[in-house]
Amino acid sequence: MTTLESNGHHSTHTSPSHTNPGTQNKPRLIFWELTKGCNLRCIHCRASATELSSPSDLSTETAKAIIDQIAEVSSPILVLSGGEPLFRSDIFELARYGTSKGLRVALATNGTLVTKQVAQKIVDSGVKRVAISLDGVDAQTHDTFRGIPGAFDAAITGFRNLKDLGMSVQINTTIARHNAHQLPQVLELAKSIGADALHTFLLVPVGCGVDIASEQMVPPEEYERMLNWFYDQSLTGGIELKATCAPHYFRVVRQRRALEHRSATAAAQAAQPVLVAPADAPHIGPTDMTMPGSTGIELKAQGIGKAVGHPGAHPSDMNAMTKGCLAGTAVCFISNQGEVYPCGYLPALAGDLKKQPFADIWENSVVFNQLRDVNNLKGKCGCCEFRNVCMGCRARAFAATGNYLDEEPFCVYEPRSESLKVYDNSLAEVAR
């Protein structure tokens, strides 16, 4: 994984703790790539998993010590992932240990190794929710993406084995060009097999994703249509549905809700000539910036992991003061070697658990503290009226320009302030 910078022990780069944003932000969702080992060969895998075993993985004792350190800071949802986490022989011991420390442990797996016996062990280890990846509505689509014939059927069997024991199971789907058209069918499949949730995630060009990005990334306009479809679906209910790591969905929701709830007065105002804002992008004032209650990114007070499975997904127990991308603010990622990143898709090294305690990294990391201040955002995200609730995907910004503070490249919205600048410029042109 490429690294940008590390704060090491250099807490001198940061504010004193009484003003340090790190003390105001508690980790609520931690993704832990416990191993790079995996039995599948997914073409988009962020872990670039190529080995069946992964000798550089942390030892059981080191992993337990890290759990202790996390528990000292807060009681987040801890998502054990990989690679394939079931490749670790101590996976159930670690899940049990995390649970005993008060963490809410979830497991993100490809599902193919979940026999009836394994399902029982998962339940017994205290795991609260399992996320299984399905990247297509049929075996052909899924198996092609996952690189192994039979992976789809095995994942469905694993799903059923868990559901038979009453486990809460969600489906995670990575969206790319090859399966974007199947999204409605994937939703129907998730509902029909009794999934507790469907979380979708747009491919981020890191890891193996870099190689397929040019042919598999969904264009921004289609992404926008997809997010609007999500909004429509969120109104119909029937299943918990999330557009994971789609920060501008928070913008779409506000735009759609403003359109739907516009009062007669507001409608009259909207009928006034709008100089530059697109017709489908009404200006939303701060009073509209409340968390919607019935959107795909519904945030509830209790329950595990209405948000597990994708690095950087958004926990369901967030309060209303949340935003689209929570990388470094409430979410972080731990690699199989103990390196800490804002999320699994953003290779900006925040610290190393082999050298520093978790609390030091969480509170003093330069990277994390940069991400906690929206004033650091550049480009159109930097001047966008939605930046406090959206923030854009920092990983996609990094993939596009090498600067994770740059603008999100997969958002079609032109911020009003930026539009006004354009308008001012065109007025200046006319005046010349």
Ligand code: SF4
């Ligand atoms: S940077 Fe934020 S939105 Fe992007 S993948 Fe990471 S957590 Fe998700």
Ligand code: SF4
């Ligand atoms: S411009 Fe950036 S902050 Fe504004 S809606 Fe798009 S991604 Fe979000």
